[in-house]
Amino acid sequence: MDPDSDRGRVYHYLVGHPREPASRLAARCGLSETVVRAVLKELAAEEFVVATDPEPGVSAAGEDSWEDAWEALPPAQVVEALLQRDAALRSALRRTGTELEQLYRFARKDAGHYGALEVVEDAARVLAISRQLQQAARHQIRVIDMPPYSGTAGHYLEQEVLQRERMAAGVAYRTIYHGSAFDDPVAGPNMARMIAAGEQARTLDDPPLKLAISDDELAVVTLAADARPGVVSLLIRPSSLFRALSNVFESLWRLAVPVSADGTGTQIDERDRQILTLMASGATDDAIARRLGLGRRTVVRRVSALLARLGATTRFQAGVQAARRGWL
Template structure:
């Protein structure tokens, strides 16, 4: 979203032109920005989904577009970023306290255990799941270095724990969709009952067991491999728990429903109009459909994409290549 203020980005060029040229059409925007009309329309749909530009009609070639006032866009950006910034600041404060405590000759941070042995680092993840009673929360970030056998073993354990009533909530990095091993694993787990969301750039690899243990996994500083930090109930544990919940609210839900199922042209047009902010009435009018038909298709598309809002549906549809 920040790139709307970057004059060198396509989104920034389109938004900047609209700021100085109210009620411009897509052809005029293309002429004024040097972009193709197809690229302009794609950018306009993205900006409309983020409430950065508006159009009063259905988005055809005759549509006139208007920029949302820049101060309003800035305020929206700041409000969104403040949520993440506040949570990360709390975590950073605790991490700083931990950093200083670990470097004093006397004393230590009692809530922390550092695991450096590569074999035990792998065992920690398995032990975490085997001992969870109610809920496991996780943030998964690249690199995805596990083998197919590793993921299959992980799947078997997770299915076993979910069958025992354990709730899994996971936040995945957006790049997981492009990974040939991580994405199929993620899709199967979602289909099995995992609650999953995606975020463009989560800040850490994290797993939280119930309310009594968190594990942060980091790259080792002085050698190849990983280090696990085991954090027990403390100010740091609460900061990590709060960070997860803040990121969960910001992340976009993912659904395994409809994976591998092609979308027809009508639903693609409905999704495109939904993502641009069109109402059910506007969609029905534009496509020549009955309002009830549109309402049913919108509801089905939201369910299939695991989305609760039209914006989320647009994001998920774009990630699946439906738009």
């Protein structure tokens, strides 16, 4: 856990200061109370910290109040959990490689050899299937979106209308975008608008395939046609291959970098660019403060704001996101 990240700062402080309430943690760590509460929620979900009995305090109105106190779980236990998680992720990625190899082989056989797979070559039907996949979803749509971005501006606007309708109906959208989406004149603005509307989005430099999954019912893989221009879609229904594709998505989702609505298509001032450059080089808050002649609390505050703006939880993620936006 990066000690200079919000998560690392909160956990490290709790290690040496047990039973601290969020309000005191915020003051000690130089973060807002909102950020600290969000970090504590994440750490508790990962079993790195635990809430203890409430501590007495005084409210803004001068009345007695009670606030949950927090305790760090033993560092040895946390480190072991992180090591096990890393081992599990490596294992999952190896399975992903095997599963993608299966998909590669199935895609190059006649569809009749595998009952759960259907090959669709007609472009109009490919678009119709995309709409049907979304309209039939009840819980979630998972998407890996990558070039070529062949849709027209009109196509993207129609997709936006449909996606907004489905999200309003309670369907969650989780999308992994190719890093180049930021620079595409049509796909980039579409991505920004959908994130602002509530889509959960992450990016990868080079996703392995174009994929859409509706609940646990249907997956659609889109590939470049081998013998002609255009694309071919593979429809995969519930099966071992479907489960493999679902696992592929979840493995890639864990590796992808979160994207925030505020971070898409915007610019930063020169001081924040200097801070980001030093962050990317591995400089600590104290080193950044000395280098730029700023107070440490100012640096902590601006680093926290940059991480939130970039949708990043670590300095490494912030550096990746900033580079993708052309900020560095």
